[in-house]
Amino acid sequence: MIILSAAQTRELDQATIDEQHLPPAALMERAATAFAHWFCGRLGPEEAGEILVLCGPGNNGGDGLAIALLLHQGNYAVRVALLPAGKYSADWLHARRHLPAAVPVAEITEGQLPEIPPATVVLDALFGTGLSRPLAGLPAALVAHLARAGGRVIAVDIPSGLFADAPQPADSAVVRARHTVSFGLPKLAFLLPQNADFVGEWHIEDIGLSTRFIAGAATYWHYTDARAVARALPARPKFSHKGTFGHALLLAGSRGKMGAAVLAAGACLRGGVGLLTAQIPSLGYDIFQISQPEAMCRPDPQADYLSELPDLQPYQAVGIGPGLGQHAASLAVLQQLLREAVASQTRPEPLPLIIDADALNLLGQHRELLALLPENTVLTPHPREFERLTEPARDDYHRLELLRDFAQTHRCLVVLKGAYTCLATPTGDLHFNSTGNPGMATGGSGDVLTGMLLALRAHAQLPAFEAVRLGVYAHGLAGDLAAAATGQAGLVAGDIVRHIGPALREHEQNVYPEIPFWPVRTNRSHGPK
Numbered sequence: 001m002i003i004l005s006a007a008q009t010r011e012l013d014q015a016t017i018d019e020q021h022l023p024p025a026a027l028m029e030r031a032a033t034a035f036a037h038w039f040c041g042r043l044g045p046e047e048a049g050e051i052l053v054l055c056g057p058g059n060n061g062g063d064g065l066a067i068a069l070l071l072h073q074g075n076y077a078v079r080v081a082l083l084p085a086g087k088y089s090a091d092w093l094h095a096r097r098h099l100p101a102a103v104p105v106a107e108i109t110e111g112q113l114p115e116i117p118p119a120t121v122v123l124d125a126l127f128g129t130g131l132s133r134p135l136a137g138l139p140a141a142l143v144a145h146l147a148r149a150g151g152r153v154i155a156v157d158i159p160s161g162l163f164a165d166a167p168q169p170a171d172s173a174v175v176r177a178r179h180t181v182s183f184g185l186p187k188l189a190f191l192l193p194q195n196a197d198f199v200g201e202w203h204i205e206d207i208g209l210s211t212r213f214i215a216g217a218a219t220y221w222h223y224t225d226a227r228a229v230a231r232a233l234p235a236r237p238k239f240s241h242k243g244t245f246g247h248a249l250l251l252a253g254s255r256g257k258m259g260a261a262v263l264a265a266g267a268c269l270r271g272g273v274g275l276l277t278a279q280i281p282s283l284g285y286d287i288f289q290i291s292q293p294e295a296m297c298r299p300d301p302q303a304d305y306l307s308e309l310p311d312l313q314p315y316q317a318v319g320i321g322p323g324l325g326q327h328a329a330s331l332a333v334l335q336q337l338l339r340e341a342v343a344s345q346t347r348p349e350p351l352p353l354i355i356d357a358d359a360l361n362l363l364g365q366h367r368e369l370l371a372l373l374p375e376n377t378v379l380t381p382h383p384r385e386f387e388r389l390t391e392p393a394r395d396d397y398h399r400l401e402l403l404r405d406f407a408q409t410h411r412c413l414v415v416l417k418g419a420y421t422c423l424a425t426p427t428g429d430l431h432f433n434s435t436g437n438p439g440m441a442t443g444g445s446g447d448v449l450t451g452m453l454l455a456l457r458a459h460a461q462l463p464a465f466e467a468v469r470l471g472v473y474a475h476g477l478a479g480d481l482a483a484a485a486t487g488q489a490g491l492v493a494g495d496i497v498r499h500i501g502p503a504l505r506e507h508e509q510n511v512y513p514e515i516p517f518w519p520v521r522t523n524r525s526h527g528p529k
């Protein structure tokens with residue numbers, strides 16, 4: 001899926017109307033029908049009680065009026081409050097004409113804000129993607145009134161006052177919705193933590209927008225859903241052997257943080273790697289060998305931290321960072337790794353690297369090393385680690401700019417972790433992930449991701465971007481499967497590891513395409529007599 005700007009959304013609207021030869025207001029009616037379908041499926045007339053629809057002067061308000069009509073026809077008790085304006089959109093006027101007199105309509109004024117008893121269901125159809133400036137005056141007073149009233153707010157398309165694709169001033173008025181029901185494609189604003197209190201849970205309803213326009217639209221915002229990674233994992237050929245799926249090297253662990261190495265190793269094994277060797281501080285040798293018998297282990301000469309880089313020749317990918325610590329000797333290991341991973345006569349492509357956790361912090365302290373990053377190196381920072389590599393971000397939108405710029409400048413793949421983990425590519429694309437849940441906000445979840453990415457980068461048949469996009473998606477999916485089994489509160493990182501297999505299985509290619517074994521007879525006369 002892609003994400004469009006507010007301006008592109010308007011173009012998409014128009015392209016759909018032109019391409020499908022739609023009569024006036026047809027798209028608005030589709031949007032209203034989709035919204036009503038979503039709403040009525042969740043809340044019956046009894047449970048809903050009296051519904052207040054707040055309508056602005058544009059097509060968002062038109063949606064609100066058309067929704068009011070549908071809910072009235074469905075026996076819901078609906079009343080409408082209109083925000084007065086100098087001009088109304090054509091679709092608004094159409095919907096207003098069709099609203100029966102039986103639906104009470106009041107005009108909002110400063111002195112007469114609508115009455116909103118607590119727990120009233122309020123549909124916010126004041127402003128949508130046509131918002132041209134922050135709310136002020138009467139609309140802002142109405143939003144404040146709504147917040148005080150404590151209604152159950154559901155936003156139509158987008159909470160009013162929120163820009164679809166850009167930040168609004170810190171103290172500007174924005175509706176706080178429990179649910180946002182949007183049309184066609186997700187909006188960038190939905191994916192950013194700073195907007196969580198406005199957007200609530202969001203839902204996308206299909207309204208048959210032009211697929212041709214969407215396919216050709218120029219945007220660098222993408223949303224990784226199940227379709228984007230369907231069949232992304234190549235089937236394992238019948239005569240494959242452990243060498244076929246790569247030999248990965250994990251550099252991880254320090255005193256007190258051996259668990260990070262154990263989790264990353266477990267995730268790498270479950271991620272389908274052929275062979276895994278872990279170089280760990282020698283104090284962790286027994287712990288590691290006992291907990292990960294499938295992996296090989298090279299104890300470092302140092303007991304408490306890593307101090308030595310093994311010969312890289314046998315390996316197809318290297319992961320460094322989980323539980324590493326920031327000892328000077330480990331910094332030297334990282335430096336040597338970056339120097340040796342570059343393409344050479346014996347290795348035409350740079351060695352795939354995954355850099356995480358303390359290895360990122362070391363890079364942040366020695367930014368001169370960024371110039372050594374081999375092309376397509378994968379960095380997996382959480383927001384604080386990312387800012388140590390760049391600069392503090394003013395807000396979530398600025399952080400995305402920094403992220404995009406960083407990935408392009410250093411020609412690497414940056415996985416900015418969070419609720420909608422964002423993968424930035426050297427081409428300047430940003431791919432937001434759709435899987436995962438707050439149960440994964442628990443120590444060690446990131447180490448699991450590093451292990452999975454290590455396995456997928458060691459896989460010879462997966463190009464760098466596809467491997468990382470699949471890894472991020474499947475990591476979230478494994479977290480979702482784990483949460484379904486244990487609940488979110490009880491979820492620990494090891495549960496994610498245990499669900500990697502089922503998560504990847506959903507995206508494995510079929511070994512044999514699904515075709516019948518024998519020709520299907522279409523002409524009965526050729527069949528047996």
Ligand SMILES: NC(=O)C1=CN([C@@H]2O[C@H](COP(=O)(O)OP(=O)(O)OC[C@H]3O[C@@H](n4cnc5c(N)ncnc54)[C@H](OP(=O)(O)O)[C@@H]3O)[C@@H](O)[C@H]2O)[C@@H](O)CC1
Binds near residue numbers: 009
């Ligand atoms: N593509 C789709 O998926 C579909 C989209 N549809 C729906 O259309 C919606 C977009 O409609 P829209 O373009 O008419 O804009 P909308 O947000 O209603 O408001 C514009 C009006 O508000 C005004 N205004 C703006 N800011 C203001 C402010 N701060 N304070 C005061 N006034 C302000 C602005 O005035 P102006 O900026 O000209 O001064 C103008 O009059 C979209 O969100 C969805 O619900 C569906 O019907 C069909 C499928």
Ligand SMILES: Nc1ncnc2c1ncn2[C@@H]1O[C@H](COP(=O)(O)OP(=O)(O)O)[C@@H](O)[C@H]1O
Binds near residue numbers: 449
């Ligand atoms: N609220 C959330 N929703 C979805 N995924 C989450 C959420 N919180 C954390 N995660 C995921 O869990 C992982 C946490 O990584 P990280 O912060 O590095 O943890 P740790 O350092 O403890 O291993 C990331 O992949 C992140 O995307």
Ligand SMILES: [K+]
Binds near residue numbers: 124127156160
């Ligand atoms: K709205």
